[in-house]
Amino acid sequence: MNKNELTGVVADKAGITKAQAADAVDAVFEAITDTLKDGGDVRLVGFGTFAVSRRKASKGRNPATGAEIDIPASNQAKFKPGKGLKDALN
Incomplete structure (x- = not known):
């Protein structure tokens, strides 16, 4: 959808x-x-919770060249389904 x-x-x-x-x-x-x-969380009872997850900086590799690259720290949105949503799906 x-x-x-x-x-x-x-x-x-x-x-x-x-x-x-x-x-x-x-x-x-x-x-x-x-x-x-x-920096807050959004909790929708029975549906789920939206939250921010902080990812640390890390090293990675360019798959085409194999060269090492720096991956900067970032914030990622995360969703954790609530009991009502889990129950509806199962």
Whole structure:
């Protein structure tokens, strides 16, 4: 499912227009992104938790040349599914 399909499903389930659903989906994504940027976690009970994981700098190899390269430290978004989501899938 892509963002347009998600927007269509939200519009149908909520009984709103696709434009309103697109605004709502964009607002949710923006809220999650802003919270993660500020170093916080987003916990949606029964669904899951979005959190930031900090990766240390490391060394790697260029697969084409074999040359060693430096991989800088970075922040990565992580998602851990909640019990409700796990139960729904199993």
